[in-house]
């Protein structure tokens with residue numbers, strides 16, 4: 001019998017008044033893998049993500065976590081369920097040091113620290129893991145984008161998640177910084193964390209993901225390995241702007 005997926009999304013739809021942002025989308029996420037979600041601007045990626053993360057309920061449909069219906073769970077209940085997320089617009093505690101930011105997160109979730117000593121020790125471990133240890137005394141507001149993105153991941157990891165949702169974690173990074181981010185995401189996954197990421201940077205999606213879901217105008221138009229979806233004629237047309245006949249003409 002097939003293993004129960006960590007996350008299963010069944011026919012979710014989200015309507016904002018007259019606008020259908022996501023329409024009848026279904027997919028599942030395998031335990032231990034890295035799944036990517038791609039699509040042009042306005043395709044419905046963030047809306048789908050926000051529904052899976054409990055930020056708003058689907059208008060229709062259901063979301064299951066390890067086989068249990070979590071459709072009605074709220075975002076604040078997620079860390080207790082071993083699910084963490086990062087935000088496209090980063091949300092560090094700006095006037096706190098990197099270390100204190102991570103210490104604060106160590107108190108949340110199913111494994112919330114029971115003492116200041118435990119929180120500090122765990123935070124230091126995570127800073128070493130994420131490569132931020134040398135910058136532990138820097139105020140988070142004084143760091144550049146790559147380190148702020150790294151801090152987002154460190155804060156999420158402080159809650160000891162089983163599943164991590166990454167929302168455009170590589171936006172604004174140069175190619176070298178992107179490579180570093182890819183390495184860190186792979187390392188997090190190898191430590192046993194299942195990952196779902198929204199990403200515009202194809203290099204990252206191809207390099208990291210075993211499965212890719214493609215959205216367009218709120219609908220799922222393809223899913224499969226990066227190679228399969230990149231070679232899907234509809235994906236090439238709507239997402240990459242390449243038509244098969246253009247290729248033939250070239």
Ligand SMILES: Nc1ncnc2c1ncn2[C@@H]1O[C@H](COP(=O)(O)OP(=O)(O)OP(=O)(O)O)[C@@H](O)[C@H]1O
Pocket residue numbers: 016019020021039040041042043044045046047048
């Ligand atoms: N809270 C909201 N109220 C009304 N409309 C919304 C809301 N959130 C998203 N939308 C609309 O839903 C559609 C899908 O938006 P969404 O942000 O999910 O797309 P996206 O694929 O994440 O785009 P991007 O890559 O630009 O972040 C868009 O037309 C957007 O304007």
